[in-house]
Amino acid sequence: YIVEELALCQEADGTGLISGIPRGKAIFQEVKEGKIYSQGFDLNGGWVPLYTMHKVFAGLRDAYLHTDNEKALAVETKLGLWLEDMVKDLSEEQMDELLKCEFGGMAEVLADLAVHTGEMRFFALSERFYHKEVLDPLADKKDALAGKHANTQIPKVVAAARQYEISGNETYKEISEYFWNTVVHEHSYVIGGNSLNEHFGEAGKQNDRLGENTCETCNSYNMLKLTKHLFRWKPTAEEGDYYERALYNHILASQHPGDGSVCYFVSLDMGGHKKYNSKFDSFTCCVGSGMENHASHGNAIYFHDESKLYINQYISSRLEWKEMGVVVEQKTAYPKNGRIRIEIAASA
Ligand SMILES: [Zn+2]
Numbered sequence: 001y002i003v004e005e006l007a008l009c010q011e012a013d014g015t016g017l018i019s020g021i022p023r024g025k026a027i028f029q030e031v032k033e034g035k036i037y038s039q040g041f042d043l044n045g046g047w048v049p050l051y052t053m054h055k056v057f058a059g060l061r062d063a064y065l066h067t068d069n070e071k072a073l074a075v076e077t078k079l080g081l082w083l084e085d086m087v088k089d090l091s092e093e094q095m096d097e098l099l100k101c102e103f104g105g106m107a108e109v110l111a112d113l114a115v116h117t118g119e120m121r122f123f124a125l126s127e128r129f130y131h132k133e134v135l136d137p138l139a140d141k142k143d144a145l146a147g148k149h150a151n152t153q154i155p156k157v158v159a160a161a162r163q164y165e166i167s168g169n170e171t172y173k174e175i176s177e178y179f180w181n182t183v184v185h186e187h188s189y190v191i192g193g194n195s196l197n198e199h200f201g202e203a204g205k206q207n208d209r210l211g212e213n214t215c216e217t218c219n220s221y222n223m224l225k226l227t228k229h230l231f232r233w234k235p236t237a238e239e240g241d242y243y244e245r246a247l248y249n250h251i252l253a254s255q256h257p258g259d260g261s262v263c264y265f266v267s268l269d270m271g272g273h274k275k276y277n278s279k280f281d282s283f284t285c286c287v288g289s290g291m292e293n294h295a296s297h298g299n300a301i302y303f304h305d306e307s308k309l310y311i312n313q314y315i316s317s318r319l320e321w322k323e324m325g326v327v328v329e330q331k332t333a334y335p336k337n338g339r340i341r342i343e344i345a346a347s348a
Helices: 002-013 024-032 049-067 070-087 092-098 106-117 121-128 132-139 150-167 170-186 217-233 237-254 285-293
Strands: 302-304 309-311 317-321 326-332 340-346
Touching: 002 049, 002 070, 024 049, 024 070, 049 070, 049 106, 070 106, 070 121, 106 121, 106 150, 121 150, 132 150, 132 170, 150 170, 150 217, 170 217, 217 237, 217 285, 237 285, 302 317, 309 326
Parallel strands: none
Antiparallel strands: 302 309, 317 326, 326 340
8 A cells, every 4th residue: 555655756857856844845955966065964954855755665575575566676776767856966085975864774675675676776876885984994804883873873784794795895894793792792772772862972981871862773783783693694693692681681672571662761770760652642763663673573583504404593483495395393482491392393
């Protein structure tokens, strides 16, 4: 339904743009003409327009990926062409200015779009969203994260992971692995989350940074995404352990057990408490990613290569490994107790 409605909006506009952003058309026209100003979260006076637009791309991609909706891919492709046109005449300096404003996982969805359409022009477009200021130090294995807005940066690294998978460019791999190690070991709290008041602090000093607004939930949503990429390249118990830690202690803990509402921050403040979004009046980024979080518990239980199956999480589940003719059933009440029963059968 949403794909159909977005297609109507796109047709009505006629340029490929889909935008529910106040003053969106005017902002994007200014950007196209090279008039760009931002202080981090505003772009020409609008609130994170490209971050919002990334969500539209991602929704269309997922509709295509998970439900084979060809129209979603067609709409996404037109939007991609519109974006390509908007930035085509911008110099590198103007792109640097544009990328100062939070733009979410734009580079990731464009890399995916290149694969889904077979059009490498979208991969080239994705690489224009390489944010030098943040990614170059990571490529040099320097931790310059202190003071930076945390969740603005994590999707840029998820994008680098995807770009490595597509291009084989080792720099993207090094960025991904260095960032993962640094955030997990130097910037994460005991529940696997990171950030205070949405920002990274000094490495290894989480003890001095406890408060009501620790651990924005989106950040763990994105760190789990990154962990899945790394695990696919070279599965390690360390990555599996981090995934479990953040999934159980942050993601599961961020949802109200009764009504399903979710937390923006999970407080680690002494005597602190959780605040959940209300049903109709309080929506944050973490409500959006929170809807995905709790529909994604089955995402990283099993991995496989040609010959081996990895059981990455202890979660009751049933796996049909069709190529191998094997059915695996996992029964557990973990973490209530440590018992896990795994039944393996040949499929009929
Ligand atoms: Zn958030």
